[in-house]
Amino acid sequence: MENDKPKVVITIGRQFGSGGRELGMHLAEAFGFKYYDKELLSEAAKRAGMSPEFFEKNDERFPTFLNGLFSFAFGMNPSNFYAGSTSISDDNIYKAQSDFIHSLADNGSCVIVGRSSDYVLRDHPHTLNIFVHAHMDDCVDRIMRRDSSLTPEKARAKAEKVNRLRSNYYNFYTDKTWGAAGSYDLTINTSLLSMPQIVEVIRTYLNQRFPGAID
Numbered sequence: 648m649e650n651d652k653p654k655v656v657i658t659i660g661r662q663f664g665s666g667g668r669e670l671g672m673h674l675a676e677a678f679g680f681k682y683y684d685k686e687l688l689s690e691a692a693k694r695a696g697m698s699p700e701f702f703e704k705n706d707e708r709f710p711t712f713l714n715g716l717f718s719f720a721f722g723m724n725p726s727n728f729y730a731g732s733t734s735i736s737d738d739n740i741y742k743a744q745s746d747f748i749h750s751l752a753d754n755g756s757c758v759i760v761g762r763s764s765d766y767v768l769r770d771h772p773h774t775l776n777i778f779v780h781a782h783m784d785d786c787v788d789r790i791m792r793r794d795s796s797l798t799p800e801k802a803r804a805k806a807e808k809v810n811r812l813r814s815n816y817y818n819f820y821t822d823k824t825w826g827a828a829g830s831y832d833l834t835i836n837t838s839l840l841s842m843p844q845i846v847e848v849i850r851t852y853l854n855q856r857f858p859g860a861i862d
Contacts, residue, residue: 653773655680655756655853655860658764660778660817660825663809664786664802666837667779671758673842674849678861681757690747741820756860761813765831766821773857777849778831782838 657674661667668684675682745767751757752771765776781789783803790802797805817825828834833852835845853861 651859652756653857653860654752654754655773655775655857656752656764656768656771657758657775657777657849658768659758659760660763660765660776660813660831661760662780662786662826663806663813664790665779665781666789666842668760670777670779670835670837670842670845671760673846675758677846677850678756678853681751681755682760683751683757684760687744687747687759687762694743694747763817763820766817766823773860775833775849775853775856776831778826778828778834780826780834780836782836785838 657671657680659667659671661670671684672682674680744762748759748762748764748767751759752768752774765774768774783806786806787799787802790806791797791799794802814825817823821830823830833849835848837845840848850861
């Protein structure tokens with residue numbers, strides 16, 4: 648019976664341009680799961696009483712109130728100093744998104760891209776955490792296909808900048824390291840297999856780990 652199936656959540660962390668969102672959509676379609684990415688922003692904004700535009704501007708960004716406050720050159724980790732004040736808008740954003748992510752996981756099987764969802768759902772019993780990466784040249788090609796105005800140099804610079812922002816965000820809000828193999832269940836190089844092939848790899852893994860979760 649459908650109701651007897653475990654509610655599985657696939658979380659996807661990804662390098663910019665690696666095809667993480669594309670893989671997420673492929674997985675959701677193949678397994679009959681719901682898919683969430685930017686939708687998290689608008690829904691969490693409504694629940695928090697904030698404008699979606701404010702969420703969009705601060706999406707997966709290192710907390711603005713700490714910018715320039717700590718020197719990573721000296722190995723200082725701002726998470727050691729963070730008090731979590733709910734009066735800080737960045738923390739309000741993270742909490743609203745986290746609350747919504749929990750509600751999605753409770754509601755049914757789904758794919759969630761980004762937003763440190765693997766850490767948010769660390770106590771969920773049926774979570775598959777994936778990190779998607781690719782060779783830089785392939786990331787650059789994918790970025791340029793999405794934005795034809797970019798040169799290879801600008802596409803590479805954009806990838807490096809976004810990856811740095813995502814890494815800072817993830818490392819600040821979690822006790823893990825963005826992109827490190829030990830932070831995830833699977834790491835996937837999209838340069839080596841097609842999206843349909845990767846879907847089948849993940850299908851096999853899910854069937855072994857969570858029998859009955861997918862058809």
